[in-house]
Amino acid sequence: MTAIALICCLPASAREAAGKGIASTGVIGIEEGQLNADYWIGRQAKPDATILDRKAIAAQNQRLHQQDKSVHDIERLPDTLSQAQVRGWIEAISQPRDETLYDERGETIAAATLKALSADLALDKIPASQPTRYGMVVRRADLRTFPTRLRVFNARGDTDIDRFQESALFPGTPVAIAHASSDGKYWFVVSPLYAAWVEKDRIAEGAKAPVFDYTRKTPYLIVTGATARTVHTPEQPGVSDVQLEMGVRVPLLADWPSDKPVNGQHHYASHVIELPYRDDQGALKFSPALLPRTADVSADYLPLTQANLVRQGFKFFGERYGWGHSYNTRDCSGFVSEIYRSFGVQLPRNTRDQAVSPAYNRIEMADGLSHEERLKIIKTLEVGDLIYIPGHVMMVVGHQDGWPYVIHDTTGITFRDRTGDLTRVHLNGVSVTPLVPLLFNREQPTVDRITSIQRIRP
Structure with a gap:
């Protein structure tokens, strides 16, 4: 498909952006209004409908452990x-x-x-x-x-x-x-x-x-923000300033006495949680710790809905890309794993394992599919579907003019503008982009390199 033909099959917003060169944001097909969760949630017909309930998620996790060798x-x-x-x-x-x-x-x-x-x-x-x-x-x-x-x-x-x-x-x-x-x-x-x-x-x-x-203690809290951090407590350095990531589960000491300080501090402004620490001999110990009530946490895993998927993804929006979780951040597969972990859904760690896992509803994109056949499939994608190309994963965040847009943790994107000039934007972070105009290399559309789609839904 030529550069001009590729532009012609783009969503209207992407075509307009390509005609101008690049959108005002500097990213093809993306305008300022699209850079927030509410925009994409507002485009869903049933954003709060449950996709999988807790029982179905537990069954899926069990399949993962039984069937996935990774x-x-x-x-x-x-x-x-x-x-x-x-x-x-x-x-x-x-x-x-x-x-x-x-x-x-x-x-x-x-x-x-x-x-x-x-x-x-x-x-x-x-x-x-x-x-x-x-x-x-x-x-x-x-x-x-x-x-x-x-x-x-x-x-x-x-x-x-x-x-x-x-x-x-x-x-x-x-x-x-x-x-x-x-x-x-x-x-x-x-x-x-x-x-x-x-x-x-x-x-x-x-x-x-x-x-x-420890992993089964109740009650518990789920970290639902990108990160949360315990209060600085010099009296107990083992649990001081501990960074907790999205989806991490920590036991809640809900019956902690109101008149008993925690590591030198009254706890009315914080949740009292229990964390592991390492003593001077390297042995495992547990201690109460304080997690501020301002932290983005939940008393249970979040309901798996389209609205929540979008909200959780956007909590990382703009975060620097970190290969293998470098830079105290995360990479593409870690990004989608942590989103889904906030719902209690477990995913393999790497894209190569996620893409082929038998635990989910997988759509294999065979090499023999034509570009037009692939476009027909991607038009049916829904919020939360995971799209895999070699070495990368993207999550569908919604549609614009009938075409899917994705949120992904990426080093950058490549596309051709209306004149056919090759453009590379070094995003190096969690970004929202259209899918169709992206190029895998100088000539091949990313759509043509999709190996599989994983659907975390019935």
């Missing part, structure tokens, strides 16, 4: 881990690197440095068998390819995408502790959604029962 049921791990199991986990992610990599100054990473990282895995120290150990995340923790803070990049000057950054774990997440790095500063952990290296001081080790009992 998900780890760590609570049901055997009491003893074999050397082969532990080594297999580590080698699945910590593969030797033979490509040229650069540091933050643009200098080539020496081969000796990369070789040393492989040695730091201490694979020869994995015992033939070992008792299964458990722990819990106490502070937001980066998951790393290797046990190092060294940031590496594929190109000089491109320091956004650290190739050793995998993901992040949030406070209250249970993990299995499988191995230690040669210097003892990192643990290799297996969480429900990911396995990688994490700094040891972010994990508190504890017995299996208290670790998993």
Whole structure:
């Protein structure tokens, strides 16, 4: 399809923007009025209708754990881990690197440095068998390819995408502790959604029962804002200034006595919650903590509705893109995962696993589909549908003139204006864009690279 033909099939607002060059916002097809949740909610016929109720969500989560091999049921791990199991986990992610990599100054990473990282895995120290150990995340923790803070990049000057950054774990997440790095500063952990290296001081080790009992305590609060942060309490630094992300569940100590201070402060202005922390010996302990009543939280998971999907997505609007949850933010798959987690819906961590998971109502977009057939399908998409292209995911936020618009955490978008000139906008954040005018490369429309659509609905 030519550039002119592509413009002709755009929504009216996108055609107008392309005719002018770029819209007033600097992003094709987007005007100021579209940059808020209420605009898109107001376009829905039944924005508050329940898409899936709690029972249906629980059943879907169960399917995920039963059918999706990317998900780890760590609570049901055997009491003893074999050397082969532990080594297999580590080698699945910590593969030797033979490509040229650069540091933050643009200098080539020496081969000796990369070789040393492989040695730091201490694979020869994995015992033939070992008792299964458990722990819990106490502070937001980066998951790393290797046990190092060294940031590496594929190109000089491109320091956004650290190739050793995998993901992040949030406070209250249970993990299995499988191995230690040669210097003892990192643990290799297996969480429900990911396995990688994490700094040891972010994990508190504890017995299996208290670790998993904590995840089931009631009553509880759900963080429904982009983030929430506990009150600064120098009397108990282990639970002071703890960042909690959207969808994180924390036990609520609802019966805390009104005349009993919490970590040196009266609690009438805050929720009293319970958080894990690491004592001086690295052991798992729990403590009351204060979460301000101004925090965006809910007494339960939010109802899964189109309106709530849009609202939750827009709470991240404008946030910087963070590959693998770098920059204390999130990437495209983390973005949609955290939106859905605020409803109690669990998703695999990475786009490659999300896109093919059998737990949802998946529409496979076969390679043989024509552009016109693909356009016919995407016109039927609804709010909350997840659209996958290689390495990226977008969530439908609504329609304009019959065509879908998406919200996504993206490095940038490419399109051709009415004259056929190629335009690249470096968004580097959570953004709303039309879908149809986007290009995957210089010539191929993004629509033609859609591999699948996941529908979190009946």
